[in-house]
Amino acid sequence: MALVKYNDRSLRNLTTAPAAVTGNSPGALVHIKTLTASSSGTLSFVNGSSDVVLDSTYPIYKFEFINCHPSADAADLTVNFRDGGSNYDATKTTTFFWAYHDEGDSDTTLNQASSNDLSQSTAAQPISANPGNDNDQCCSGELFLFNPSSTTFVKHFIATSNSSEPANYSINSHAAGHINVTAAIDGVQFAFESGNIDAGTIIMYGIKDS
Amino acid sequence: MTLPTSGLITVNDRGARAATTFGSVAAVGGNMVFIKKLTASSSGTLSFLNGSDNVVFDSTYKEYVFTFKNIHGGDTVDLTFQADTGTNTNYNTAITSTSFRAYVHEGDNNDIGFGYRAADDLAQGTGFQRLLHQLSDDNDHGGAGILRIFNPASTTFVKHFIFKGNHVGPTDFSRQWHFAGYFNTTTALTRVQFKMNSGNIDSGDICLYGIL
Numbered sequence: 001m002a003l004v005k006y007n008d009r010s011l012r013n014l015t016t017a018p019a020a021v022t023g024n025s026p027g028a029l030v031h032i033k034t035l036t037a038s039s040s041g042t043l044s045f046v047n048g049s050s051d052v053v054l055d056s057t058y059p060i061y062k063f064e065f066i067n068c069h070p071s072a073d074a075a076d077l078t079v080n081f082r083d084g085g086s087n088y089d090a091t092k093t094t095t096f097f098w099a100y101h102d103e104g105d106s107d108t109t110l111n112q113a114s115s116n117d118l119s120q121s122t123a124a125q126p127i128s129a130n131p132g133n134d135n136d137q138c139c140s141g142e143l144f145l146f147n148p149s150s151t152t153f154v155k156h157f158i159a160t161s162n163s164s165e166p167a168n169y170s171i172n173s174h175a176a177g178h179i180n181v182t183a184a185i186d187g188v189q190f191a192f193e194s195g196n197i198d199a200g201t202i203i204m205y206g207i208k209d210s
Numbered sequence: 211m212t213l214p215t216s217g218l219i220t221v222n223d224r225g226a227r228a229a230t231t232f233g234s235v236a237a238v239g240g241n242m243v244f245i246k247k248l249t250a251s252s253s254g255t256l257s258f259l260n261g262s263d264n265v266v267f268d269s270t271y272k273e274y275v276f277t278f279k280n281i282h283g284g285d286t287v288d289l290t291f292q293a294d295t296g297t298n299t300n301y302n303t304a305i306t307s308t309s310f311r312a313y314v315h316e317g318d319n320n321d322i323g324f325g326y327r328a329a330d331d332l333a334q335g336t337g338f339q340r341l342l343h344q345l346s347d348d349n350d351h352g353g354a355g356i357l358r359i360f361n362p363a364s365t366t367f368v369k370h371f372i373f374k375g376n377h378v379g380p381t382d383f384s385r386q387w388h389f390a391g392y393f394n395t396t397t398a399l400t401r402v403q404f405k406m407n408s409g410n411i412d413s414g415d416i417c418l419y420g421i422l
Binding site: 028059093094096097111114117121144147150153154174177182210 | 241280324354356375
């Protein structure tokens with residue numbers, strides 16, 4: 001076979017490479033699904049549906065929620081989990097604390113927001129507090145879910161976010177807890193505690209461990 | 211030379227390896243690179259040593275991430291960690307750190323707490339830094355979390371770390387832990403070790419990633 005020479009100009013137009021180049025690996029953080037809200041009541045990631053993988057394929061899953069904008073003022077962004085059946089009602093015990101600071105520099109606080117804690121509750125867990133519905137207000141953050149497919153252990157999650165609040169506060173929310181079931185978690189649902197997710201994007205990733 | 215804009219092109223290895231740019235392919239590699247997974251099985255310690263057993267923990271990456279999943283130990287034991295330099299194996303680098311946590315009881319959402327934990331921080335301490343406090347070996351207990359260590363290979367700066375995790379222990383509290391601090395050395399860190407403050411890491415796994 002005759003040798004064909006290509007220079008940088010020709011190679012830089014390539015958009016895919018053979019497995020030998022990528023090492024058969026797309027990196028440890030693998031994009032699974034992006035959902036974009038449009039006056040959506042909920043955004044749900046269900047294993048086996050719409051190309052979503054939420055099983056033992058990955059030991060840890062990461063969700064990034066970006067620019068989530070509520071229709072209702074000061075509605076918390078929440079998460080809940082499906083542990084069998086179609087309901088998002090897995091039992092959880094959780095903690096929630098926040099730091100906040102107003103734009104006028106007159107009020108700062110760091111404390112546990114006990115109204116957002118859960119004790120063996122099936123209710124949705126707030127993960128980002130009080131985003132406003134002004135055009136420039138929203139919340140963004142991340143949530144890690146550990147080993148959702150385990151049928152032996154409880155499942156832990158940790159979430160960190162920031163939101164811009166109706167009275168012009170910046171709120172840094174920290175939520176974490178354990179889903180106190182041994183059934184596998186096969187669905188994760190995000191919603192505001194009232195109204196719709198008017199806009200925003202939630203991206204799901206799997207984190208490989210091999 | 212006119213370059214083809216569409217259609218099939220064939221490039222052999224000799225041609226490809228001489229290239230210095232490669233279109234948009236570089237992004238396919240991802241920014242989070244899996245390095246090593248250690249699985250505990252009644253393990254006294256779990257150690258990640260640069261250059262040993264395929265572990266990379268040097269200037270290859272500016273940030274390293276450890277993930278913890280299903281960590282179990284004996285009743286009321288704590289998962290801890292330390293780091294060391296060169297070929298030293300003492301794991302006694304000076305650390306100054308902060309610790310705070312929030313907790314809620316499974317049976318009573320009025321049984322809560324939040325605050326700084328002076329008992330779990332270090333002030334130039336050379337002991338092991340706590341990460342998950344009061345674990346147990348029950349299946350409905352255990353812990354998980356994420357630890358980030360920044361630029362461990364620096365020979366100029368101290369090395370910072372940040373941890374966030376959650377666990378439930380023998381008294382059935384769900385606890386959210388936050389630790390952060392720095393290894394107060396300008397010598398490159400080459401190894402990280404995890405162990406319980408008493409007994410073994412009964413089960414669980416710890417994975418190491420590099421962040422490009």
